[in-house]
Amino acid sequence: MTRDLITANVLTGFLGAGKTTLLNRLLSGPDLGDTAVIINEFGDIGLDHLLVEKVDGDIVLLKSGCVCCTVRGDLKDAVLSLFERRARGDIPPFRRLVIETTGLADPAPIIATLAADIMLKYHFAIGNVVTVLDVPNGLHNLQTFEEAARQVALADRIVLTKTDLATADACAALRAAVEAINPAAIVTSGDESGAAARLLTQDIHDLGSRPAEARRWVTSARHGDHRHTSPDRNRHGEIRAVSLTMDRPIAWARFSLWLSLLVHRHGTRILRLKGILDVEGAASPVVVHGVQHLIHPPFHLGDWPCERASLLVVITDGDLGDLQRSFSAFMGMRAEAHVGITTSL
Amino acid sequence: MCGLCGAFANADHWSQGGDVALVMPAAERMRQAAAANWVLSARGLKLSVWADRFVLRGPTGKSVVVDHLGALWPAADSLGGHVDPLDPVLMARLEDAQ
Numbered sequence: 001m002t003r004d005l006i007t008a009n010v011l012t013g014f015l016g017a018g019k020t021t022l023l024n025r026l027l028s029g030p031d032l033g034d035t036a037v038i039i040n041e042f043g044d045i046g047l048d049h050l051l052v053e054k055v056d057g058d059i060v061l062l063k064s065g066c067v068c069c070t071v072r073g074d075l076k077d078a079v080l081s082l083f084e085r086r087a088r089g090d091i092p093p094f095r096r097l098v099i100e101t102t103g104l105a106d107p108a109p110i111i112a113t114l115a116a117d118i119m120l121k122y123h124f125a126i127g128n129v130v131t132v133l134d135v136p137n138g139l140h141n142l143q144t145f146e147e148a149a150r151q152v153a154l155a156d157r158i159v160l161t162k163t164d165l166a167t168a169d170a171c172a173a174l175r176a177a178v179e180a181i182n183p184a185a186i187v188t189s190g191d192e193s194g195a196a197a198r199l200l201t202q203d204i205h206d207l208g209s210r211p212a213e214a215r216r217w218v219t220s221a222r223h224g225d226h227r228h229t230s231p232d233r234n235r236h237g238e239i240r241a242v243s244l245t246m247d248r249p250i251a252w253a254r255f256s257l258w259l260s261l262l263v264h265r266h267g268t269r270i271l272r273l274k275g276i277l278d279v280e281g282a283a284s285p286v287v288v289h290g291v292q293h294l295i296h297p298p299f300h301l302g303d304w305p306c307e308r309a310s311l312l313v314v315i316t317d318g319d320l321g322d323l324q325r326s327f328s329a330f331m332g333m334r335a336e337a338h339v340g341i342t343t344s345l
Numbered sequence: 346m347c348g349l350c351g352a353f354a355n356a357d358h359w360s361q362g363g364d365v366a367l368v369m370p371a372a373e374r375m376r377q378a379a380a381a382n383w384v385l386s387a388r389g390l391k392l393s394v395w396a397d398r399f400v401l402r403g404p405t406g407k408s409v410v411v412d413h414l415g416a417l418w419p420a421a422d423s424l425g426g427h428v429d430p431l432d433p434v435l436m437a438r439l440e441d442a443q
Contacts, residue, residue: 253376297363
């Protein structure tokens with residue numbers, strides 16, 4: 001379904017982390033030649049714009065400051081403008097859109113705008129969220145600024161940059177910190193230039209990448225369980241990763257009821273959710289994932305990446321309570337109560 | 346739009362299954378309503394299936410049409426049926442009923 005849509009990636013990272021350097025490298029390769037870019041900027045001069053030379057024609061600079069503050073207006077207008085110019089043939093038919101946020105941005109409202117807007121959601125599919133973190137300042141930023149930790153929590157891919165300016169121990173410490181916040185993300189070093197394009201091109205919507213992606217989610221969920229015995233491994237400040245499991249098939253009705261209620265009541269504190277489900281009556285696993293209130297349409301995975309079971313990784317801002325107990329209680333409830341069918345109002 | 350009732354077409358929502366092949370969407374809606382009523386009954390609310398959507402009735406008889414589960418909970422809030430899936434009392438009730 002989503003392969004007919006334009007993939008939209010969010011590139012985020014704290015101030016000075018090296019987002020634009022990475023973007024330049026990504027766009028210089030042949031795999032991402034059909035990419036349009038939207039850059040958000042602070043101040044009067046779009047310095048980042050001057051650096052992204054390859055895509056001059058497709059850049060829309062948001063002049064009113066932080067993406068988060070104006071996301072539903074400026075960003076929507078900018079994306080629609082690009083799409084309309086593409087449809088008219090004014091610009092090349094780009095197949096991918098990269099939105100580079102400001103260093104202080106929370107990526108969640110950007111994702112929500114693209115995925116929930118009634119016009120945009122039929123033209124764009126959310127691809128990987130890539131978060132850039134520089135090793136010399138990364139750990140300090142994570143511990144000091146909530147925005148930096150949220151950027152890591154929401155990421156599908158995390159790129160550690162400026163590794164040549166730090167010791168191996170510092171690199172290892174930062175890697176451990178980001179893996180504790182977000183065990184489901186792939187963490188790479190910015191030096192791995194050969195793998196740069198894959199940051200964007202390999203995601204859960206890519207049929208070729210799906211099995212490996214799902215296996216990684218399962219692995220992270222299981223590691224999460226192990227880490228739970230060590231209180232600090234899965235917690236970073238107020239952000240924590242929780243693994244939920246169910247070893248018998250679950251009813252879609254109960255799962256959809258539970259998750260819709262959970263994100264309604266606590267969605268602002270659910271930074272990320274990823275998982276595979278063993279749904280009653282389904283031969284293959286069902287993939288669910290989402291950001292805050294926004295849950296993407298579920299889809300089937302071809303084969304089981306593990307033994308049949310339901311596994312979810314939930315990254316939360318603060319302690320929500322006993323998520324596993326809630327999950328188990330809803331999945332196990334009897335639901336034979338009478339249901340009326342209304343024939344008129 | 347439905348020519349008989351004037352309702353707009355039901356909006357897409359992930360709870361309707363996305364690309365997941367549900368055996369019978371109508372039967373799935375019945376199951377969703379049945380599960381919801383276990384949760385809602387303690388608040389005096391009742392959910393019924395109405396064509397390809399739902400009707401939520403509050404304790405005073407006031408009714409709201411909801412397209413999908415994503416719209417159910419705001420409607421339940423508006424009818425005084427605040428439900429929290431992490432409420433220990435609700436979880437204990439569901440566990441007792443298993």
